Amino acid sequence: MTDDAHIQHTWHLAHSDGAQISIDLWTDGYTVHVDGGPDDGNQREGGRADIDHLLTKYQANGYRLIRDYAVNDAETHDEPVEDDDPEPDGRPEHCPECTAPVVYDPRFGDEFHEGAAWLCTGCKWGQYLTA
Incomplete structure (x- = not known):
């Protein structure tokens, strides 16, 4: 067999x-x-x-x-999914330009950055924030 x-x-x-x-x-x-x-x-x-x-x-x-x-089920992958990773240390308290709060996005992507990012909710909504 x-x-x-x-x-x-x-x-x-x-x-x-x-x-x-x-x-x-x-x-x-x-x-x-x-x-x-x-x-x-x-x-x-x-x-x-x-x-x-x-x-x-x-x-x-x-x-x-x-x-x-x-025939059989697909293998399960034990590797962590990007969303499973906790928010890393170093979160800025606010946007350095407009002082708006920031939000964490583990799957952010634009033409310059891809991956986890803190995003400004004010002046640069949806843009990668470098503090």
Whole structure:
């Protein structure tokens, strides 16, 4: 019996000439493995984007999707999510330009900064604050 604990989802395709292809998405959400067909043994790291590309490619070459099914749940990642990080030390008490209160945004992003930031609620609302 084959161990499929690492497989999250499987797609089976068949061609009218009898050729068959199996595409597996692994539980890491990235690894894609192809069994059969012109890409036999090919392993990629593109996740769902690779799956969609391969399905389109094979269907354009006469393969048809026979079935697809979930095998296992995706892996849970124990790494902390950016929002889980507490607000760091050093919060300014107010904006140094207008003295308005500041708010913390753990996922701030603009053309110059990305990540955790304190933002002015007054003169520079929504702009990264450097105190």
